[in-house]
Amino acid sequence: xxxxxxxxxxxxxxxxxxxxxxxxxxxxxxxxxxxxxxxxxxxxxxxxxxxxxxxxxxxxxxxxxxxxxxxxxxxxxxxxxxxxxxxxxxxxxxxxxxxxxxxxxxxxxxxxxxxxxxxxxxxxxxxxxxxxxxxxxxxxxxxxxxxxxxxxxxxxxxxxxxxxxxxxxxxxxxxxxxxxxxxxxxxxxxxxxxxxxxxxxxxxxxxxxxxxxxxxxxxxxxxxxxxxxxxxxxxxxxxxxxxxxxxxxxxxxxxxxxxxxxxxxxxxxxxxxxxxxxxxxxxxxxxxxxxxxxxxxxxxxxxxxxxxxxxxxxxxxxxxxxxxxxxxxxxxxxxxxxxxxxxxxxxxxxxxxxxxxxxxxxxxxxxxxxxxxxxxxxxxxxxxxxxxxxxxxxxxxxxxxxxxxx
Amino acid sequence: xxxxxxxxxxxxxxxxxxxxxxxxxxxxxxxxxxxxxxxxxxxxxxxxxxxxxxxxxxxxxxxxxxxxxxxxxxxxxxxxxxxxxxxxxxxxxxxxxxxxxxxxxxxxxxxxxxxxxxxxxxxxxxxxxxxxxxxxxxxxxxxxxxxxxxxxxxxxxxxxxxxxxxxxxxxxxxxxxxxxxxxxxxxxxxxxxxxxxxxxxxxxxxxxxxxxxxxxxxxxxxxxxxxxxxxxxxxxxxxxxxxxxxxxxxxxxxxxxxxxxxxxxxxxxxxxxxxxxxxxxxxxxxxxxxxxxxxxxxxxxxxxxxxxxxxxxxxxxxxxxxxxxxxxxxxxxxxxxxxxxxxxxxxxxxxxxxxxxxxxxxxxxxxxxxxxxxxxxxxxxxxxxxxxxxxxxxxxxxxxxxxxxxxxxxxxxxxxxxxxxxxxxxxxxxxxxxxxxxxxxxxxxxxxxxxxxxxxxxxxxxxxxxxxxxxxx
Numbered sequence: 011x012x013x014x015x016x017x018x019x020x021x022x023x024x025x026x027x028x029x030x031x032x033x034x035x036x037x038x039x040x041x042x043x044x045x046x047x048x049x050x051x052x053x054x055x056x057x058x059x060x061x062x063x064x065x066x067x068x069x070x071x072x073x074x075x076x077x078x079x080x081x082x083x084x085x086x087x088x089x090x091x092x093x094x095x096x097x098x099x100x101x102x103x104x105x106x107x108x109x110x111x112x113x114x115x116x117x118x119x120x121x122x123x124x125x126x127x128x129x130x131x132x133x134x135x136x137x138x139x140x141x142x143x144x145x146x147x148x149x150x151x152x153x154x155x156x157x158x159x160x161x162x163x164x165x166x167x168x169x170x171x172x173x174x175x176x177x178x179x180x181x182x183x184x185x186x187x188x189x190x191x192x193x194x195x196x197x198x199x200x201x202x203x204x205x206x207x208x209x210x211x212x213x214x215x216x217x218x219x220x221x222x223x224x225x226x227x228x229x230x231x232x233x234x235x236x237x238x239x240x241x242x243x244x245x246x247x248x249x250x251x252x253x254x255x256x257x258x259x260x261x262x263x264x265x266x267x268x269x270x271x272x273x274x275x276x277x278x279x280x281x282x283x284x285x286x287x288x289x290x291x292x293x294x295x296x297x298x299x300x301x302x303x304x305x306x307x308x309x310x311x312x313x314x315x316x317x318x319x320x321x322x323x324x325x326x327x328x329x330x331x332x333x334x335x336x337x338x339x340x341x342x343x344x345x346x347x348x349x350x351x352x353x354x355x356x357x358x359x360x361x362x363x364x365x366x367x368x369x370x371x372x373x374x375x376x377x378x379x380x381x382x383x384x385x386x387x388x389x390x391x392x393x394x395x396x397x398x399x400x401x402x403x404x405x406x407x408x409x410x411x412x413x414x415x416x
Numbered sequence: 417x418x419x420x421x422x423x424x425x426x427x428x429x430x431x432x433x434x435x436x437x438x439x440x441x442x443x444x445x446x447x448x449x450x451x452x453x454x455x456x457x458x459x460x461x462x463x464x465x466x467x468x469x470x471x472x473x474x475x476x477x478x479x480x481x482x483x484x485x486x487x488x489x490x491x492x493x494x495x496x497x498x499x500x501x502x503x504x505x506x507x508x509x510x511x512x513x514x515x516x517x518x519x520x521x522x523x524x525x526x527x528x529x530x531x532x533x534x535x536x537x538x539x540x541x542x543x544x545x546x547x548x549x550x551x552x553x554x555x556x557x558x559x560x561x562x563x564x565x566x567x568x569x570x571x572x573x574x575x576x577x578x579x580x581x582x583x584x585x586x587x588x589x590x591x592x593x594x595x596x597x598x599x600x601x602x603x604x605x606x607x608x609x610x611x612x613x614x615x616x617x618x619x620x621x622x623x624x625x626x627x628x629x630x631x632x633x634x635x636x637x638x639x640x641x642x643x644x645x646x647x648x649x650x651x652x653x654x655x656x657x658x659x660x661x662x663x664x665x666x667x668x669x670x671x672x673x674x675x676x677x678x679x680x681x682x683x684x685x686x687x688x689x690x691x692x693x694x695x696x697x698x699x700x701x702x703x704x705x706x707x708x709x710x711x712x713x714x715x716x717x718x719x720x721x722x723x724x725x726x727x728x729x730x731x732x733x734x735x736x737x738x739x740x741x742x743x744x745x746x747x748x749x750x751x752x753x754x755x756x757x758x759x760x761x762x763x764x765x766x767x768x769x770x771x772x773x774x775x776x777x778x779x780x781x782x783x784x785x786x787x788x789x790x791x792x793x794x795x796x797x798x799x800x801x802x803x804x805x806x807x808x809x810x811x812x813x814x815x816x817x818x819x820x821x822x823x824x825x826x827x828x829x830x831x832x833x834x835x836x837x838x839x840x841x842x843x844x845x846x847x848x849x850x851x852x853x854x855x856x857x858x859x860x861x862x863x864x865x866x867x868x869x870x871x872x873x874x875x876x877x878x879x880x881x882x883x884x885x886x887x888x889x
Contacts, residue, residue: 276874310510318515321870337877339876344869
């Protein structure tokens, strides 16, 4: 069956795909179809919803566990540790995250107005809790490495910490607070993007993409089940499955699923003002009172099962940080698949020699946070204007090996 | 007995689980049974708590059957490692472990080979006022009285469909509670029409009539072809609004009337407890007549996953007699697969059971003509009725979600939070899926089902940091 031609097909109904749909649909002259490919392990649905712009850039949140995993692997391989300090991402990535974070207050207003959904933007800040000298050293390293962001950080001593967060372990010797690292409800954010997009005329369909028609190095149509949708452009926002989509147009993407396991508490009264990161886990109390504890970093392919040892590690870290949790109930656990890239930086923008195709994938552990800026950059590219942030370091071109295959 | 020597894990100590263990023991195979209850018997043969009066339990017809099974089971006790008070929480597929909670500790057992006999639970039916204190499930009310020696109220009505309404009515009446009436959605003429196939043998026919006569002799009215409309009351149940139902079980509002009660047992169907077979990635099929989704099995109760067998109502609602036979068949399948018996010998051994079982299944399918759920039930809630009690999701939100393009259960969950609470959708899952299917005109396969997650019931965080290995690997 042949469908009416559209201008743009967005593949992926997670937070990146829906954010792009929302941004592009502000221009009523563009016709857009979004294909939501339902897969177990969808990272947007599994996410904690942290907007930890500095935290994630300096290797807190999921990053601190990622760092531990890397260090452990290096030790096991008997190699000299090459990462002796927090695993920090390059300055352009900081900029990318910080700018995206700044977009959220306005985005909240817009989306609430257009689609009616409040995605619960909460001013929480993120606290790195320190128990010993190693933790202080770790935090000190972070602090010293980003002198230009000093006004967004604050040292908190144990007394002040006990006052601000009375449920944190009394053995904690202090914390480093990232004042602007807040949180949202990830499901509601996705729903808000989706509803606003629909209001602005985006056509949403569900299905499996089985082929993309490319003629003379130009994208012509996308096949979904029995339907073929002729289009001028495809945007690959397929998360951990982006590689499959890339293969359909002859682009080899170095994106692999990186499993993260999460535990969730029953609903509790408000006991945390801030989001928390320790060197064991991160902890975020969400708008409805549930406490979310994450997250592991595992290379297990597309497996989305939970495993006891990993859950226990996280539960131990969380009950150490917040002792009262011991008597509280865990009501659910799950695993999501982050779209990981070798350098932890997303892959955005066009591919040389291929017309009508844009990457918007590989957002690893910061998809929720960077969904806002990603959509704006893609929007600029679609309209032929130069993005507010230099696209160069995000292009697929940085991976030579991938380019050779085209 | 050392647990290490156990060769098969059995989940559930109801009729199916016990008969599977017996069949295995007859071939010298040791098994471990895990069950959340403090005593064996499952739901149908549930025994009164320790130290409580057992007379109501012993008065029951089912007691004779229960006692026969228990006695047989106890002769083989040395073959069974019985893990009671142990609630199964889920599966850790990467380490091949089945996790359960015992004395506030997470413990594990091998997840294969396993015979899953988790039975069923009552399907929740939302209607305006159904969350008022005093309204319970009919099975819950029956167990309270029979096993907990608790009077659920003083004036009670039993509303829904199926034989449990009459069984419960009799027990409650015997316990000295005023039973105002039994409200059965099925029509009397359908009951009579199906009578001979319904009670396929004289034993069950007599049993059925004895309940109907009991109601007659004790002046307990049975309203056939009627059902619930709503419940009213100031902070607790005071009156139940009842109306005749159309052929599709839609209440005829103008003919509604109310009955004054302080409690009510509601029972519109059962749902197979498939969470564990879902977690084990068994393929499932759908059949509304046997409660919804159930694991696909072959002639020997083998699921699509090697080493995973099912028996009892979790494989489709056929009742406890069928469960007893299926337990034996599943155990024989294990024995065949592990070369302890030939297929021919096993077939001979089970021939009589199969015949009886097939008769019982026929009985069940003819009963559906009388008691099978109809779509009118889906129209009972109004926009303000809470559907998901854990997350307080109202009917209105579900309609809004459908209008904004939700097409399946995953979408509905993300959109409205149904099923994201403590029970993971065991309560509302069935209704929501039926409603989506009804509204969208899509099959239940397309609508999908709630996906269970570890832990299937909430557990304290301390229990996760506290695991003990039940088995040494």
